[in-house]
Amino acid sequence: MIAFLFKGLMRDRSRSLFPILTVLIGVTLTVFLYNWMNGAEFNFIDSSARFSTGHVKVMSRAYSREADQVPNDLALAGVGTLLDRLRKDYPDLIWTPRVRFGGLLDIPDANGETRAQGPVMGLAVDLLSAGSVEPGIFKLGEVLVRGRPPQGPGEILISDDFARRLNVQPGDTATLISVTMAGSLAVANFIVAGTIRFGVEAMDRGAMIADLAGIQSALDMEDAAGEILGFFRDFVYRDRRAADIAARFNTAYQGDSDEFAPVMDTLANQAGMGDLLAMMRMFSGLALVIFIGVMSIVLWNAGLMGSLRRYGEIGVRLAMGETRTHIYRSLILESLMIGALGSVIGTAIGLAASYYLQAHGLNIGFMMKNASLFVSNVMRAKVSPASYGVGFVPGLLATFLGASISGLGIYRRRTSELMKELEA
Amino acid sequence: MKRHIPVWVFVVLGSILAGALAPTGDWILQKVDENIGSDNKISRSLMIIHGRRGSRSIESRSWIQGDEKSFTEYLAPPREAGTKMLKLGDQLWTYSPSTDRTIKISGHMLRQSVMGSDLSYEDLMEDRRLSELYAAKVAGEEESAGRSCWVLELTSKADETAYFSRKIWVDKERFVVLREDRFAKGGKLLKRTEVKDVQRIEGRWIPKKIVFKDMLKTGEGTEFVLEDVRFNAAIPDSVFSKASLRR
Numbered sequence: 001m002i003a004f005l006f007k008g009l010m011r012d013r014s015r016s017l018f019p020i021l022t023v024l025i026g027v028t029l030t031v032f033l034y035n036w037m038n039g040a041e042f043n044f045i046d047s048s049a050r051f052s053t054g055h056v057k058v059m060s061r062a063y064s065r066e067a068d069q070v071p072n073d074l075a076l077a078g079v080g081t082l083l084d085r086l087r088k089d090y091p092d093l094i095w096t097p098r099v100r101f102g103g104l105l106d107i108p109d110a111n112g113e114t115r116a117q118g119p120v121m122g123l124a125v126d127l128l129s130a131g132s133v134e135p136g137i138f139k140l141g142e143v144l145v146r147g148r149p150p151q152g153p154g155e156i157l158i159s160d161d162f163a164r165r166l167n168v169q170p171g172d173t174a175t176l177i178s179v180t181m182a183g184s185l186a187v188a189n190f191i192v193a194g195t196i197r198f199g200v201e202a203m204d205r206g207a208m209i210a211d212l213a214g215i216q217s218a219l220d221m222e223d224a225a226g227e228i229l230g231f232f233r234d235f236v237y238r239d240r241r242a243a244d245i246a247a248r249f250n251t252a253y254q255g256d257s258d259e260f261a262p263v264m265d266t267l268a269n270q271a272g273m274g275d276l277l278a279m280m281r282m283f284s285g286l287a288l289v290i291f292i293g294v295m296s297i298v299l300w301n302a303g304l305m306g307s308l309r310r311y312g313e314i315g316v317r318l319a320m321g322e323t324r325t326h327i328y329r330s331l332i333l334e335s336l337m338i339g340a341l342g343s344v345i346g347t348a349i350g351l352a353a354s355y356y357l358q359a360h361g362l363n364i365g366f367m368m369k370n371a372s373l374f375v376s377n378v379m380r381a382k383v384s385p386a387s388y389g390v391g392f393v394p395g396l397l398a399t400f401l402g403a404s405i406s407g408l409g410i411y412r413r414r415t416s417e418l419m420k421e422l423e424a
Numbered sequence: 425m426k427r428h429i430p431v432w433v434f435v436v437l438g439s440i441l442a443g444a445l446a447p448t449g450d451w452i453l454q455k456v457d458e459n460i461g462s463d464n465k466i467s468r469s470l471m472i473i474h475g476r477r478g479s480r481s482i483e484s485r486s487w488i489q490g491d492e493k494s495f496t497e498y499l500a501p502p503r504e505a506g507t508k509m510l511k512l513g514d515q516l517w518t519y520s521p522s523t524d525r526t527i528k529i530s531g532h533m534l535r536q537s538v539m540g541s542d543l544s545y546e547d548l549m550e551d552r553r554l555s556e557l558y559a560a561k562v563a564g565e566e567e568s569a570g571r572s573c574w575v576l577e578l579t580s581k582a583d584e585t586a587y588f589s590r591k592i593w594v595d596k597e598r599f600v601v602l603r604e605d606r607f608a609k610g611g612k613l614l615k616r617t618e619v620k621d622v623q624r625i626e627g628r629w630i631p632k633k634i635v636f637k638d639m640l641k642t643g644e645g646t647e648f649v650l651e652d653v654r655f656n657a658a659i660p661d662s663v664f665s666k667a668s669l670r671r
Contacts, residue, residue, distance in 0.1 A: 074476070175523055184503075184539040184540045185507075185520075185538075185539070260477070
């Protein structure tokens with residue numbers, strides 16, 4: 001019967017072409033949109049985790065309350081011991097300390113007088129220890145524009161745009177003017193080893209990457225760090241697992257009333273990230289529902305038109321003794337075949353477009369000029385195993401719903417009036 | 425027949441006379457400036473900063489000429505020792521021995537804390553006489569630190585003041601400011617100072633111990649202890665030069 005129905009569909013283009021095209025377009029858009037949103041979410045989570053939040057982050061309670069102000073006077077002390085404990089108790093994660101700091105980068109002339117100066121957003125990470133994951137997290141090999149990675153605690157990397165603005169070359173001396181952990185003015189000289197471009201507007205505006213030891217010395221933060229970041233070993237964020245780990249860690253310090261006791265936060269709990277991710281997921285789900293809804297209405301309409309056009313055919317079939325249920329079933333089966341065909345082709349086209357944007361990306365840097373979020377300027381789609389099925393179900397569902405609703409008209413035909421209708 | 429002058433005439437005349445003799449805000453402010461101001465001054469002081477993580481002390485020596493020039497060298501603790509600061513008019517430089525760099529402090533950096541204390545660079549810059557910077561109005565009389573005081577409300581009359589308005593409690597007898605609240609233009613209280621010890625040195629009443637409290641910061645404030653001061657001492661002009669920062 002399936003072969004019979006399929007042959008009928010192929011021979012009568014008016015029954016197949018328009019509905020297949022409708023499903024195809026809908027499924028293509030669904031698959032592409034899903035992958036695009038998936039990519040945007042991945043980009044957002046990945047960039048935030050690498051540059052700012054980690055998958056989980058340990059801070060002092062006092063620091064955590066004012067984290068957006070980077071209050072290094074409230075930083076964690078005794079970081080070495082705390083790191084050992086974290087590595088022992090939570091071996092599933094990679095733990096790495098960081099210091100975020102703000103300040104001015106002052107470039108001296110030959111006489112030691114200020115030649116150029118600009119505000120800098122600094123990040124001190126463990127660049128030099130053997131086995132440190134930070135060079136990999138920051139993809140230093142890929143983002144380096146000029147010069148080389150730092151080879152000592154007195155060397156730094158600065159963003160290329162910032163370096164060009166200040167007319168700084170690799171090898172030049174730069175003086176960091178910042179604030180020590182005690183609140184004093186910190187003045188420290190560094191050598192600019194190289195320049196970098198992350199493709200993240202918030203970083204490329206004026207970032208400075210330095211080795212942790214160099215900044216700990218400059219900011220009087222021996223054995224102290226503002227934050228200890230934890231990353232799952234495969235660098236994939238799992239919200240529930242992260243929340244479990246954070247709850248376990250925080251329970252251990254529940255009885256400690258010291259405002260400098262450590263506290264752990266998940267990525268989703270930091271700086272409204274959870275709300276933002278929930279909003280992105282809601283929009284993604286909403287888009288899918290709208291597509292299914294619109295497709296169903298269009299296909300319902302197509303089914304109604306088909307029923308009208310096939311009014312005579314259905315009448316003859318009823319007159320010949322075919323049951324209404326059998327006809328209704330055959331219409332639904334036809335629609336499922338249309339849905340399957342449209343979904344397969346739509347999924348293939350949607351995946352092809354997604355793979356292209358996954359490889360090449362789309363530069364949205366012009367929209368990110370004043371962005372403070374850690375989002376890559378190049379947005380990419382992300383194809384996942386779910387991408388292969390995400391369009392298929394709505395494609396089938398929409399055609400099924402369309403045919404089911406429009407096909408109900410069959411049950412309203414009266415056998416007693418069939419001959420009169422056919423004669424007319 | 426004797427004619428009696430009614431009592432109310434005495435009351436009215438007395439009030440007018442008292443009003444005429446009552447000091448004005450500007451006069452009180454001038455007396456404050458006269459007490460504290462001098463041509464030259466060499467001092468040694470200690471700042472005890474009470475932060476959230478504990479207290480630390482910073483020792484410094486300052487050379488001040490009039491209200492335009494000052495030079496400060498930090499002596500302790502070791503991390504701060506050798507750091508120097510030079511103020512010439514409205515410009516401020518700091519020298520860091522570890523980097524051998526002289527940095528000009530300007531813009532928003534002026535609002536930053538000096539050595540983590542409750543004092544900002546702007547506070548340090550404000551050496552000009554109060555009577556030149558503010559218009560004063562007597563708001564009342566109160567007791568502060570067990571001394572009878574005039575309460576003055578000061579409103580800025582110069583653009584370069586760090587605080588738009590201040591409320592000060594001036595010792596009626598010694599013309600020393602015993603307490604002070606400093607406000608932003610919007611009326612927000614930014615800083616409070618309280619004098620804990622006043623001593624007579626070289627014929628002047630000098631606050632020996634002042635507690636500064638930045639009201640926007642947590643912590644217990646910063647104690648400023650004047651350990652030693654010499655007025656009208658001879659200071660060579662070369663002290664107030666950028667070259668002396670590196671010496």
